[in-house]
Amino acid sequence: xxxxxxxxxxxxxxxxxxxxxxxxxxxxxxxxxxxxxxxxxxxxxxxxxxxxxxxxxxxxxxxxxxxxxxxxxxxxxxxxxxxxxxxxxxxxxxxxxxxxxxxxxxxxxxxxxxxxxxxxxxxxxxxxxxxxxxxxxxxxxxxxxxxxxxxxxxxxxxxxxxxxxxxxxxxxxxxxxxxxxxxxxxxxxxxxxxxxxxxxxxxxxxxxxxxxxxxxxxxxxxxxxxxxxxxxxxxxxxxxxxxxxxxxxxxxxxxxxxxxxxxxxxxxxxxxxxxxxxxxxxxxxxxxxxxxxxxxxxxxxxxxxxxxxxxxxxxxxxxxxxxxxxxxxxxxxxxxxxxxxxxxxxxxxxxxxxxxxxxxxxxxxxxxxxxxxxx
Numbered sequence: 001x002x003x004x005x006x007x008x009x010x011x012x013x014x015x016x017x018x019x020x021x022x023x024x025x026x027x028x029x030x031x032x033x034x035x036x037x038x039x040x041x042x043x044x045x046x047x048x049x050x051x052x053x054x055x056x057x058x059x060x061x062x063x064x065x066x067x068x069x070x071x072x073x074x075x076x077x078x079x080x081x082x083x084x085x086x087x088x089x090x091x092x093x094x095x096x097x098x099x100x101x102x103x104x105x106x107x108x109x110x111x112x113x114x115x116x117x118x119x120x121x122x123x124x125x126x127x128x129x130x131x132x133x134x135x136x137x138x139x140x141x142x143x144x145x146x147x148x149x150x151x152x153x154x155x156x157x158x159x160x161x162x163x164x165x166x167x168x169x170x171x172x173x174x175x176x177x178x179x180x181x182x183x184x185x186x187x188x189x190x191x192x193x194x195x196x197x198x199x200x201x202x203x204x205x206x207x208x209x210x211x212x213x214x215x216x217x218x219x220x221x222x223x224x225x226x227x228x229x230x231x232x233x234x235x236x237x238x239x240x241x242x243x244x245x246x247x248x249x250x251x252x253x254x255x256x257x258x259x260x261x262x263x264x265x266x267x268x269x270x271x272x273x274x275x276x277x278x279x280x281x282x283x284x285x286x287x288x289x290x291x292x293x294x295x296x297x298x299x300x301x302x303x304x305x306x307x308x309x310x311x312x313x314x315x316x317x318x319x320x321x322x323x324x325x326x327x328x329x330x331x332x333x334x335x336x337x338x339x340x341x342x343x344x345x346x347x348x349x350x351x352x353x354x355x356x357x358x359x360x361x362x363x364x365x366x367x368x369x370x371x372x373x374x375x
Contacts, residue, residue, distance in 0.1 A: 021187040024212055024233070025204050028189030030099045038092060045088070103189065106203045109171035113162070117174075117181030117194035118328070119220060119321060120227040120280060124162050127173075131246045134328060135160045136276055137226045141284055144226075156213045159276065161230035165239040169205045178323065179221060185214035185231055193218060206233040221321065222292070223280050256332035257355045263339065266352055270340025273333045278341075281321060286345040293321070297345035306351055309338050310361045326362060331355035 023029040060066045116123040121136035138159040142148035151157070164170050174183050176194035184191040185204075192202040206212070216227040234242065261269075275284065278296075282288045286297035296302050301309050313334055316324030325334065335353040342349040 024187040024206050025189050027103055031189050034095055034099050106171045106201045110168040112171045114173040115183055117176040119178050120223040129243055133160050156228045158228055158230045161232045163232045163242050165236045166206055166209050166233050172202045173199050175199045180218045181216050181220050182218035184217045185212050185229055187212040209233050253330050257330055260354055263352045266336045266339040270336035273337040274340055296341050302341045302347045331358040334358045
């Protein structure tokens with residue numbers, strides 16, 4: 001009966017929402033089978049222990065005339081109830097240790113991706129292919145605020161998914177830039193805490209093409225629930241095409257860092273950058289959250305010297321939730337978002353920033369290191 005239940009759980013029960021996600025890698029399959037095995041062992045122990053307890057209560061109750069026995073130490077019984085749990089635990093520990101060791105074996109990867117957790121987004125650096133980008137929540141704010149019907153993948157959709165080829169062993173180097181995060185995609189059997197100042201590693205090898213979703217599972221701040229992960233597993237041909245497209249976009253973004261923009265172009269681009277990077281804290285209308293995040297609309301920064309505004313965006317405010325965007329945004333994107341903030345809502349400064357000014361504020365030439373936040 002237990003064998004039949006185990007066999008059934010591998011296929012049929014995996015389709016139910018209350019079970020684990022359908023495995024898409026061998027490690028995830030091993031975790032799924034181990035989970036079912038341990039649950040069956042726990043079920044067996046439950047039946048034996050509570051069965052004996054209820055049988056004793058029923059058959060040895062005072063109302064049927066049973067007399068309580070008086071006895072003390074019984075070495076045989078004590079040995080039995082020590083040895084049997086020990087054997088059960090060892091039987092459970094062996095397959096569990098085997099799976100854990102396999103999960104930690106990151107040798108011989110086909111490709112390596114560095115993952116950095118930020119409040120509240122993920123940064124991906126493809127070390128073999130020399131591309132970098134950020135991935136953040138793309139669920140419309142209207143859905144979050146209840147002004148629109150929630151979509152199928154509410155809070156589990158991103159603007160830039162992590163893309164990998166099917167059948168390739170992917171090593172993950174995971175860290176964090178600010179606070180503790182945790183990168184977790186259950187269908188791939190990959191979960192690793194992201195700790196500032198440390199690099200932890202994990203791996204996966206997807207067995208089939210598809211889209212797999214996960215979340216940050218470490219309480220990382222106010223918007224912890226708005227930090228999803230999406231991994232798209234594609235064919236090698238599609239991966240090569242995606243890689244070529246990303247490199248082309250990076251070159252285009254680098255070219256933007258040397259351009260001179262009109263204010264209308266900066267405002268349009270700045271709104272996109274703001275909604276993707278700033279609205280989570282400062283709100284879409286720039287009014288912030290009283291006592292938590294300051295308003296930008298009418299603020300002294302947005303209505304003060306533009307050099308101070310640029311420095312704040314680039315360097316952030318240490319010890320607060322205001323992150324430094326120097327390494328996250330390109331010069332063109334910083335110029336655009338600063339221009340937008342100074343001329344949106346109640347701010348009517350009428351000035352603008354150009355990428356060259358951002359490069360000068362960084363202390364060097366126009367940077368190509370930051371991936372574009374909006375296209």
